[in-house]
Amino acid sequence: MALTPNSPNADNSMQALKQYGSYIVTAILLALAAYFGWTYWQDNHARVDTVAADQYADIQRLNEEVSLASQNPDLEAEAKASLEKSRTQLDKNIDTLVGTHGESVYAWQALMIKARQQVDNDDFKAAGDTFKKALAIDLGDAGLEAITRLRYATTLLAAGDAKAALTEASRDMPSSFEASQQELLGDIYLAQDNSDSAIKSYNNAWSLLRERQETRAVLALKMESLGIVPEPIAEQTGLIQESTATSQAPASEDLVAANAGAGAGA
Secondary structure, eight states, X not given: OOOOTTSTTHHHHHHHHHHHHHHHHHHXXXXXXXXHHHHHHHXXXXXXXXXXXXXXXXXXXXXXXXXHHHTOTTOOHHHHHHHHHHHHHHHHXXXXXXXXXXXXXXXXXXXXXXXXXXXXXXXXXXXXXXXXXXXXXXXXXXXXXXXXXXXXXXXXXXXXXXXXXXXXXXXXXXXXXXXXXXXXXXXXXXXXXXXHHHHHXXXXXXXXXXXXXXXXXXXXXXXXXXXXXXXXXXXXXXXXXXXXXXXXXXXXXXXXXXXXXXXXXX
């Protein structure tokens, strides 16, 4: 039965409403503020991601144009000038994206593109600085970090700083990257004239690849140059076996890079 002003409990109910009414209203307001705040954050965050994605799409398109033009050794003077202008614009677009959305995966991808351009131009010092910026982005993805660190170490080695390269390449990485890590360590040891350690690292890399039934011709050549005859790796046969191995094996650096759009990187 509904209460009326003349009901026996009406006075108590009205008193309770006066006493606790302000708390109820406050709780409702806080709940509404939290809801609309969360909705605003989601909408705003989505808009930010959209802007960053659009900026990266422009960078990717311009990078493809630059890469294609760079492959032509017979460019006319006007075409060369246009290519340099495009390169300058590409760097500017990347710097803008990193400056405005520096903690996003799009910034990481853009920096990979920039480092690749710098490596192609033999500017290893600049490429190292670019990879260092990429490493500073916390994406919460061990695979992307491993890709960046391996490329950074490779660039340091190319720049002649084998000691720094060794430091970076020796850091802990996911197991799916150990083969590439060991191969790079072998390259570094070889640059330091440490043949014994290089052989050990190359053998480690080959053993890991054998477990994945994956062969690398370049690694085999490196081993043969040191007098090592790598044990042949049997290729997987049969679609069912290939499917099973793919589903059970951890993602390799190539797969992680492809999923992250890192194929355009260094």
